Amino acid sequence: MSNSHLFLTAGFPKAPLNNGVGRYIGQLQRVVIKFCKSHGSSKGVREFIESNLIDFSRANPGVAVYVKPRRHRGPSITAEFCNGETGYIDVKCMSRDEVYKWLNHFTTQSGKKVMRYRKLWHTESPSIQGVWSPHTFRDPALNLAKFPLENHAGPIIHQPSATELLIEMFKKQQLERSGESDGETKE
């Protein structure tokens, strides 16, 4: 028996049905809001239904909204997505704004299961200018080289650059000058 279902799945970012390549399609299909007409834990949901539900439905014409009162049960929101997955949230004792927030959260989701992303980037065309290799941008004469190469063997000894030489000369000059001035003061 495998334990793979116990652990968090990991993968790469993917959008269902190439969403967004041509146009964006909302992935939320259906929302069922369950609540109680009398219990206090459903107060926020009731307020939401009274004041915001119509606005929400108008703003999301692609989402079918079902409201289901049930006696003496805790309130909940169930969402169904295009890919057949469902989302569920217990909205017990939540305020009107919180209910609205979580409902809007469902509209922006794609419905895929929670996944740890290995990379926050996905591409179908990984290289446009060609994949880099150690031979890229190297002198083609090296293709015909016979080894060992005299110039390339051994460590690279960095010679001082012109700037460094200049700085050194300048410092030397300053030292000499300061020596002169010291001599003058002594005299």
Add this chain to the structure above:
Amino acid sequence: MFSSLVRGVLNSRAILPKCLKTCSPSVLQFSNKTQLAVAQEVLPSDSDIRLTTTNTIQKVNDLIAQGAEGRLFAVVHVAGKQFKITPEDIIIIEGYWPPTNGDQINLEKVMLVGGTDFTLIGRPVLPQGLVTVRATVIEKDLSHTKPIFYKKRRKQYQRLNFYRSHYTMLRINEIVVSSDVNNPSDTVQVERTLASP
């Protein structure tokens, strides 16, 4: 002094090519003696450089005018991170980010644009309006639950907290070089201010 050194080396051993174009000074070793051959560089004249520059830029502009630039890629800076993108890519922006699903946005901090035949590199970003990178927000979700574990050794102190960060998924729709290269419309050259020594 240096020239005499070079001459000496050249006389003793004809290793260096006749046209000294190598940039890095090479050290030639023989008979327990190390002599420095100072690199000599034949620099092209200013007019030559200007000509090649204008020609290269003209070639890039022609490619773009013909629509023969092919698939482009870009490096964009979004919300503190850099992404290398090409059309149809998906990128995820972590943390709170206001754009919502279905929003079409232009990514304006473009640091680099490249095709098969050319690359435009910004210093650090390309001038605004040169490149249009269009993207669509396709998903806003929370990440998986991430644990934060603190522990102080030998102090009977440990905490385990959990959090989920915001993820915004973007689909890159197009990358277009929308104006002429090296043809700034309203760029103002500011004189470089140097601290007085």
